[in-house]
């Protein structure tokens with residue numbers, strides 16, 4: 001993992017929150033940033049940085065904006081309107097869903113804005129961070145962004161902001177859709193009288209093992225569906241029934257609803 005220039009100070013507004021502390025702790029643990037180069041602000045008190053006494057914790061976001069060279073916004077979208085900082089064209093990384101880069105730019109007073117969309121697997125460094133940069137973001141800034149974000153998983157610069165709105169609905173949801181599938185499978189296994197500990201173990205091993213296999217094969221997931229349908233055994237019966245009952249349409253409608261919300265049109 002590359003570390004960034006020793007002079008760069010990074011500030012996280014909302015640094016005690018779920019995404020903020022995932023990033024902050026990853027930088028510290030991986031040596032991307034020395035503790036004295038990290039400033040965090042938060043409305044809530046938190047213990048996330050208790051093992052890192054060098055980290056500066058401030059209550060005033062203006063103070064953070066003055067101290068930091070790079071400002072990460074990790075507050076909830078509804079808190080943006082009351083954010084009162086002046087970034088003076090410093091590099092700003094916004095993690096907010098539903099706030100366009102232009103809106104963030106106007107709010108914080110910087111044209112060097114990057115919008116990145118995390119997901120909750122950042123907590124275990126297996127997140128996915130697509131990001132989109134305004135034109136004024138430099139190549140050096142982009143290198144820095146890559147280093148900061150890849151500490152928590154895979155990253156990808158996107159050519160268009162509309163792609164980020166879409167991926168907010170898809171990858172931004174992180175564990176949500178696998179959790180829904182797991183919940184449904186678990187419910188059924190329980191109804192069938194399988195002991196709870198065995199049902200949980202079976203569901204988790206199936207979802208995690210299956211996902212790792214798909215990742216390692218690198219093929220189109222549809223190929224695996226076809227392979228198991230053409231096997232024509234028990235799984236084919238389950239797959240055909242789910243497909244005939246409209247699972248694809250249900251998933252597409254769900255993603256479309258999340259996309260509308262992410263685009264501000266829900």
Ligand SMILES: NC(=O)C1=CN([C@@H]2O[C@H](COP(=O)(O)OP(=O)(O)OC[C@H]3O[C@@H](n4cnc5c(N)ncnc54)[C@H](O)[C@@H]3O)[C@@H](O)[C@H]2O)C=CC1
Nearest residue numbers: 014017018019042043044074075076077079096097118120
């Ligand atoms: N949690 C997730 O799975 C994902 C979150 N996001 C985005 O990441 C952003 C952060 O989300 P989370 O970390 O989950 O939220 P969170 O609620 O865990 O953290 C937000 C933190 O910001 C603090 N805060 C609020 N207003 C503040 C202010 N004016 N100054 C300083 N601190 C302030 C809160 O006290 C809290 O600690 C959101 O905008 C969300 O849209 C995006 C994708 C996934």
Ligand SMILES: O=C(O)[C@@H]1CCC=N1
Nearest residue numbers: 097168169172173174
């Ligand atoms: O549900 C949300 O609003 C946040 C942003 C994208 C994923 N989680």
